Amino acid sequence: TLISATQVIRKDVEVKLSSVGRLQSILSPTVATEVSGRVLGTRVNSGDEVRAGDTLLTLDTTIVELNKNAALADIDSLKIQIANEERRVERFRSLKKKDYLASTQLDDSIAQVRVLRSQLKAAYARLEVINDQLKKAALISPVDGVIDERMVSTGDFVKVGTPAFTIINNVKLRAHLPLPEGVAARLSKGQPVHLSSPLAPGVSVDARITELRPVVGNGSRAVTAIVDLENPGTWRPDGTVIGIITVETREGAMIVPETSIVRRPTGPVVYVIEGDRVVQKSVELGLRTPEGIEVTGELSGDERIAEDGAAFLVDGAAIRLAEAN
Missing domain, CATH: 1.10.287 (Helix Hairpins)
Structure with a gap:
């Protein structure tokens, strides 16, 4: 039988999980008045950007x-x-x-x-x-950010502790990545996460899991992976985020081309070349990679195996190798 041959590849394979979640601002203070008085005027409205130290409103003194x-x-x-x-x-x-x-x-x-x-x-x-x-009659922004909500207007009489503004800080964000209970046991704090957002194509952030929070209710053991990150520049709170979590790295995994794998009634096999014949070896399939499919089983990792034409082979079949172009 005329076949082509290939070498089993040894390489590290990363086991990854994906999740689509939401972004949240880590700093989103509600700024309240510290003295009583009538509002003389507000300096900002919802959606306005502010810097720490900017005056938000002034009270009658x-x-x-x-x-x-x-x-x-x-x-x-x-x-x-x-x-x-x-x-x-x-x-x-x-x-x-x-x-x-x-x-x-x-x-x-x-x-x-x-x-x-x-x-x-x-x-x-x-x-x-x-x-x-x-001094406190002028309400000052404590952080850089964007005004999310203005809750007072000119002429209102406010007391000590009256909420006046909610500010969202976009510099430090937190990604909430929901994951099913079936993978919860494979997650741990500190695992690497690659984050991207459809709102900013081509922009990504590499971070690590900061915290794992169980989902409350219905007896579920699902978890939410919390990832704290620095805003790469254009991401916004409440935006969609895609997280790819690396849960395991399998060092020296064996990779073979998909065309080398033959599915028999007893399970998948590959054919190892020994001289002018092939020996059938049972394998178990793992992750799919750009180079092929991860396998485990009766291989050691240094074999040459049949590729094109493998589906026509049986254990012990005589072969002839096609010349490489």
Whole structure:
């Protein structure tokens, strides 16, 4: 029988799983107001890009400004009172040295200075609080990102903790890749993942599984592979992402051409060339690769096997090799 021959290939084969999932922003803070007041104006709307430190809205500070003026007046008044009382203390000390004054009057005056100094310290603390309120009257973006939702408008009265904006940060993303329970046992944290998105053809990211989360409900043991990644530039939260997970690398796997595999009733076989005859060897089929199909079984990996014409062979058949072009 005229046949062509080929060599069994030895190479590492990666076992991969694919999943189609969604992208999510790792940083998506809801920015809330830190002081009460009426909204004077908003600087941004949904879809606007912002940088950390940008002003998102401003609040009316009329009442806070009045409180600040009152606090400054209290400080000035206390300073004057302290200065007057300190002069009185010095005068009382002079009189005490000449025994013209009772000790209790001097002690009372010294105590009054201490009280006034404590009141001045408290007045300065109140002023710091007021200055902090004035600073927080301008709501500042804590991160770079895009405004996902604006929840307040000009003229609204807001209280401390009122949600005002939701910001989505596009720099750090998280891919959620759902996988069936049948492959859950083959997954582990740290396995390499190749990510791509149909929204940005030709752009890909290599990362690793950050976390494995079980799917809750219905008694399912399916899992979601979580992959944290840096945005390659054009990906967006809620976008589709395709993940190829490498779950195993089979070192030195045997690869043979598909034309060398003959499917017999007893299972797939290949024909090993020994001189001018062939010997039938049973194999088990594995992964399909660009070079052929992975096989295991009765091969050692260094054999020459029949390729074209293999389907017409039987165990022990005489052969003649076709000359290579």
